[in-house]
Amino acid sequence: MSEVGRTFGVTLATSTVLTFTACGIQQPSREADVAFSGTALFARGQQVYDAYCLACHQRSGAGVPGAFPPLAATPILEDRIALIRATLFGRPGTAMPSHCNFDAGDIAAVLTYVRNAWIGTPKESISTKDVLLVSADPGSPLCQPTYKR
Numbered sequence: 001m002s003e004v005g006r007t008f009g010v011t012l013a014t015s016t017v018l019t020f021t022a023c024g025i026q027q028p029s030r031e032a033d034v035a036f037s038g039t040a041l042f043a044r045g046q047q048v049y050d051a052y053c054l055a056c057h058q059r060s061g062a063g064v065p066g067a068f069p070p071l072a073a074t075p076i077l078e079d080r081i082a083l084i085r086a087t088l089f090g091r092p093g094t095a096m097p098s099h100c101n102f103d104a105g106d107i108a109a110v111l112t113y114v115r116n117a118w119i120g121t122p123k124e125s126i127s128t129k130d131v132l133l134v135s136a137d138p139g140s141p142l143c144q145p146t147y148k149r
């Protein structure tokens, strides 16, 4: 595990978010397959997705080959920390923007949407608390937002 992952694991060990570990996520349950698709969190996430992600990652989540990677059914969806971190801090030197100045609730919502909008992805929510933990982690990059808010 990277230095960053270790630091984060220590932070988590003392937190009350028992289901969120640096070393893996819970196995998605069968019932959870449709658990979020009708919820307010999902709807809010779709609004954020449409405004800030759709142009590159597309309605289908398939991205644009050679330009923008797919989000549907990709391994990073299984790693909550990597997923939150990529969305919060972007990928410097690529087109992937940083959203570190967004409301943590909007990030939680958009990632819950991303994890539940298409088949082949783990069907669990990302909470505001998950997002705040990653953004406050001392191993996380500095916030260099792409958008003015």
Ligand code: HEC
Pocket: 048, 049, 052, 053, 054, 055, 056, 057, 067, 068, 069, 071, 074, 075, 076, 083, 086, 087, 091, 094, 095, 096, 097, 099, 110, 111, 114
């Ligand atoms: C301007 C185009 C663009 C927009 C807008 C955009 N992305 Fe990306 N995204 C990219 C590119 C390009 C990459 C690949 C970066 C790289 O090469 O590491 C990427 C990578 C990612 C990754 C990592 C994928 C992986 O498998 O490692 C995630 C997660 C992601 N984007 C989520 C989002 C979310 C969520 C939003 C909206 C809040 C968003 N992106 C908006 C272009 C974009």
